[in-house]
Amino acid sequence: MKILFLTSGPRVPSTRFRVIQYLPLLRAAGHRCTVAHSIPEKYGHFPAIGWRLSQALKRAVRRWHLLRARVERYDAVVIEREIFNDGTFDIEQRFRRVAPLLVLDVDDAVFLRHPEKFDRLCRMSDLVLAGNRFLRERIEPVNPNVVVVPTCIDAEAYRIKAAGPSPPGRPVVGWMGTTGNLQYLEVAAPALKRLAATCQFELRLIAPGEAPIATLDLEGVHPRFVRWDPRVEIEQLRQFDIGLMPLRADQPWDKYKCGLKLIQYMAVGIPAVASPVGVNGDILAHGLNGYLVADTAAWIDALQPLLVDAGLRARIGRAARARAENDFSIQAWLPRLVDAMEAALSKKGQRR
Numbered sequence: 001m002k003i004l005f006l007t008s009g010p011r012v013p014s015t016r017f018r019v020i021q022y023l024p025l026l027r028a029a030g031h032r033c034t035v036a037h038s039i040p041e042k043y044g045h046f047p048a049i050g051w052r053l054s055q056a057l058k059r060a061v062r063r064w065h066l067l068r069a070r071v072e073r074y075d076a077v078v079i080e081r082e083i084f085n086d087g088t089f090d091i092e093q094r095f096r097r098v099a100p101l102l103v104l105d106v107d108d109a110v111f112l113r114h115p116e117k118f119d120r121l122c123r124m125s126d127l128v129l130a131g132n133r134f135l136r137e138r139i140e141p142v143n144p145n146v147v148v149v150p151t152c153i154d155a156e157a158y159r160i161k162a163a164g165p166s167p168p169g170r171p172v173v174g175w176m177g178t179t180g181n182l183q184y185l186e187v188a189a190p191a192l193k194r195l196a197a198t199c200q201f202e203l204r205l206i207a208p209g210e211a212p213i214a215t216l217d218l219e220g221v222h223p224r225f226v227r228w229d230p231r232v233e234i235e236q237l238r239q240f241d242i243g244l245m246p247l248r249a250d251q252p253w254d255k256y257k258c259g260l261k262l263i264q265y266m267a268v269g270i271p272a273v274a275s276p277v278g279v280n281g282d283i284l285a286h287g288l289n290g291y292l293v294a295d296t297a298a299w300i301d302a303l304q305p306l307l308v309d310a311g312l313r314a315r316i317g318r319a320a321r322a323r324a325e326n327d328f329s330i331q332a333w334l335p336r337l338v339d340a341m342e343a344a345l346s347k348k349g350q351r352r
Contacts, residue, residue, distance in 0.1 A: 001075040001341065002032045006065065006095065008080055009041025011230065013178070014107050014151075017260060018131075019080060021154050025334050034072070036065040042085050058084065062091050069098040076101040076341060082121060087114045089121060096124050101345045107131035107151055109256035111138060127344040129337070131258035132279040138256070147340040150279075151258040153267045155329035160269035160321050161238045171307055172202045174240030176228065177261060179209035182216070187246035187275060189217055191299030196221045199307045206236055238268045241313055242306050245274035249294070259283045262290070263328045266320035271313055273302045283328070289319040 003026070007015040019035065026033050039061045040046050045054030062083060069077065077099045083091045096102050104125040111118035119142050122128055128146040130136040139146045173192070175185060182205065192203060203223040205213060210225040226236065237243075243265030247254040255278040262283050265272040274280045276292040284290035291302035306313050326332060 003076045004074045005035045005078045007037050009038050017151050066094055074099040078103040080105050081110050087117050089117050100348050101126050103127045105129045106135055107258050109253045134256050134278055149337050150328055151260045152328050152330045152333050153263055155325045155331050158267035170200050170202050171241035172204050173242045174204045175244045176206040179207045182212040184246045185216055188299055190296045192221050201307055240270050243270050243272040247275040247277040249277050263324050266324035269317040269321040271316035289323045
């Protein structure tokens with residue numbers, strides 16, 4: 001297939017994990033892939049020219065991509081989430097006409113922002129790729145041609161954490177994510193504060209920016225901030241001994257998350273402790289390859305044994321790695337992704 005990917009931007013997690021890391025495998029399999037990033041990134045702007053001019057630039061860039069797509073004659077156009085982070089869908093309608101197959105890739109509850117637009121995009125698409133079963137259930141009434149493709153890791157790039165002790169008595173409890181999502185740590189904060197009174201550990205927070213940390217009540221924990229660096233992201237993860245993924249059970253957005261953090265932790269062979277919200281409960285088997293915890297007491301019950309028992313961390317970590325490699329790797333999912341797209345293209349009865 002000749003495929004055009006319309007993405008949010010090279011640093012956006014959904015682009016990095018649901019498009020960019022598949023490209024070498026797709027090209028090795030003979031598919032011709034072109035990536036057209038949003039400029040500036042979909043959810044950002046260039047401070048030098050301001051917000052309004054940045055939005056105008058995004059539209060100008062996409063019009064240029066559209067002109068090129070009309071010449072290149074693709075078999076499929078894949079739209080990651082949406083083209084613009086607003087209520088418009090006129091550019092998507094134009095891309096609908098430049099290739100036989102239009103694919104919409106969804107890895108978050110973007111329909112909560114612009115529900116009418118989202119339904120229009122689903123209806124005009126020949127195939128929708130949903131990051132988890134909760135997204136599929138939301139999409140199916142609008143477009144039954146929806147296939148679950150989880151957000152995955154590259155099993156060959158993610159190496160298991162090296163055996164050996166952490167600094168004596170100080171295992172690293174880690175969290176990695178976007179700056180805005182640091183707020184989720186308020187869910188685990190009460191447990192971390194109580195544990196800090198009796199256990200020695202380092203709370204390491206990795207994100208592009210640290211501003212939200214000041215709003216968290218982590219008295220007595222003394223978190224250490226490390227700036228996220230995509231060039232060494234996997235090595236940063238491998239320095240953790242335990243990974244955290246707290247979510248809020250009462251927030252609709254959280255239900256539809258795809259559990260990427262969990263899968264990253266698991267891929268480097270460390271135990272994850274997570275809120276049992278959305279797909280987290282499908283990814284983790286409690287007590288076997290991680291822990292699902294719903295309140296402060298459960299957070300403490302899960303974390304305390306892991307903090308004091310390196311052997312337990314290693315055993316859970318090995319099971320976690322096996323789960324990630326077998327069920328949440330691009331190597332495992334590439335054939336199913338390609339099959340879904342080729343089946344949808346064949347159903348259209350067209351292939352260039």
